[in-house]
Amino acid sequence: MTIQSNVSLKALHTFGINVQARQLATFQDQDSLAEILAAYPDGHRLILGGGSNILFTQDFDGLVLKNEVMGIETIAEDDNYVYIKVGAGENWHRFVQHCIRQDLGGVENLSLIPGCVGASPMQNIGAYGMEIKEVFQELEAYHLGDGALQAFSLNDCAFGYRESVFKNKCKDQFVILNVTFRLRRAPIFNTTYGAIEQELERMGVKDLSVKAISDAVINIRSSKLPDPAKIGNAGSFFKNPVVSAAAFAKLSAAHPGMPAYPAEQEPYLSSVSGDQGEAEDVAGDAGAPMKLAAGWLIEQCGWKGYRKGDAGVHERQALVLVNYGNATGKEIYDLSQEILESVQKKFGVTLEREVNII
Numbered sequence: 001m002t003i004q005s006n007v008s009l010k011a012l013h014t015f016g017i018n019v020q021a022r023q024l025a026t027f028q029d030q031d032s033l034a035e036i037l038a039a040y041p042d043g044h045r046l047i048l049g050g051g052s053n054i055l056f057t058q059d060f061d062g063l064v065l066k067n068e069v070m071g072i073e074t075i076a077e078d079d080n081y082v083y084i085k086v087g088a089g090e091n092w093h094r095f096v097q098h099c100i101r102q103d104l105g106g107v108e109n110l111s112l113i114p115g116c117v118g119a120s121p122m123q124n125i126g127a128y129g130m131e132i133k134e135v136f137q138e139l140e141a142y143h144l145g146d147g148a149l150q151a152f153s154l155n156d157c158a159f160g161y162r163e164s165v166f167k168n169k170c171k172d173q174f175v176i177l178n179v180t181f182r183l184r185r186a187p188i189f190n191t192t193y194g195a196i197e198q199e200l201e202r203m204g205v206k207d208l209s210v211k212a213i214s215d216a217v218i219n220i221r222s223s224k225l226p227d228p229a230k231i232g233n234a235g236s237f238f239k240n241p242v243v244s245a246a247a248f249a250k251l252s253a254a255h256p257g258m259p260a261y262p263a264e265q266e267p268y269l270s271s272v273s274g275d276q277g278e279a280e281d282v283a284g285d286a287g288a289p290m291k292l293a294a295g296w297l298i299e300q301c302g303w304k305g306y307r308k309g310d311a312g313v314h315e316r317q318a319l320v321l322v323n324y325g326n327a328t329g330k331e332i333y334d335l336s337q338e339i340l341e342s343v344q345k346k347f348g349v350t351l352e353r354e355v356n357i358i
């Protein structure tokens with residue numbers, strides 16, 4: 001067991017903020033996690049995966065537990081599905097590629113999402129019309145209070161749009177150690193979302209496959225989203241707000257052309273892409289809640305491309321806040337607060353941060 005003191009976290013999260021942790025330890029399995037916790041039974045703790053959904057606003061005065069639980073294993077198969085158990089520390093995209101190589105369907109639209117498998121249930125990651133809840137079978141998590149291992153079914157996880165029980169009722173109580181996914185032998189292709197169809201056509205794809213869809217998603221994401229290796233960011237900073245049908249009717253009357261989606265659709269990439277042409281301006285079923293494109297609202301308030309010092313709003317993606325080099329987490333947070341207030345003032349809509357603020 002190695003526990004380091006006063007460690008820089010700059011390279012361990014995608015915003016690249018220069019903060020320190022009082023202690024940092026890595027764990028590879030349940031036993032090494034238990035050993036660390038026995039040595040440090042009290043104080044603040046933070047479970048860290050790839051650090052791609054975190055904004056540190058100050059040094060972390062506690063123990064950061066870096067998850068390095070590895071392994072990708074097929075544990076069961078039947079006529080329709082293959083069940084794959086994945087260590088929480090595995091890179092998400094590496095797992096997606098593993099499925100693509102075996103021609104298994106269900107995660108191809110989620111290609112190239114940064115971060116680790118263990119964090120994927122935290123906010124029910126989603127993109128291009130898919131969310132992990134559609135392939136989720138179960139997970140095992142370690143209870144930080146009594147050290148017991150607990151299994152969570154789909155129902156237990158209470159998945160919603162960028163939500164799960166782990167962000168609510170069970171917040172800060174569990175360390176996810178592994179997740180089991182249920183992949184389809186006969187994939188159901190979903191190409192209707194965003195620019196996938198156009199990209200497949202541009203690629204000259206004749207026979208649809210999970211590989212072709214994954215490649216299309218990779219191409220689109222690479223051309224539209226800023227690479228955290230080049231410019232610090234955590235993807236979409238805010239969630240897309242959901243409003244009632246009545247509220248949407250008023251908003252769209254006051255702001256013609258305001259894009260919105262029936263709330264059950266998955267709008268991550270359309271909103272983050274900055275390509276507002278992808279958003280449908282639809283009324284939806286009477287009474288059905290509507291999801292607004294947070295990126296559009298932010299852009300309408302004039303923030304796109306804004307920069308103050310090294311904190312800014314990406315020039316192509318108004319939903320992505322960026323660190324141009326030496327911004328502090330507080331500067332990025334303050335900017336997000338200014339954005340939130342201006343959207344509230346102009347549209348009367350309250351944005352909610354998607355990124356975890358530490």
Ligand SMILES: Cc1cc2nc3c(=O)[nH]c(=O)nc-3n(C[C@H](O)[C@H](O)[C@H](O)COP(=O)(O)OP(=O)(O)OC[C@H]3O[C@@H](n4cnc5c(N)ncnc54)[C@H](O)[C@@H]3O)c2cc1C
Nearest residue numbers: 049050051052053114115116118119125126127176234235
């Ligand atoms: C360029 C870019 C694009 C992105 N695109 C998308 C997208 O399309 N869709 C989407 O949904 N997200 C997207 N994201 C956000 C991010 O990739 C996901 O939220 C991802 O799942 C975070 O994984 P991580 O390992 O980096 O989590 P971290 O940032 O390390 O952690 C996130 C939260 O989960 C907790 N946590 C992490 N691991 C565990 C664990 N094992 N047990 C318990 N708690 C844990 C942490 O304490 C923290 O609260 C994007 C981010 C970037 C930078």
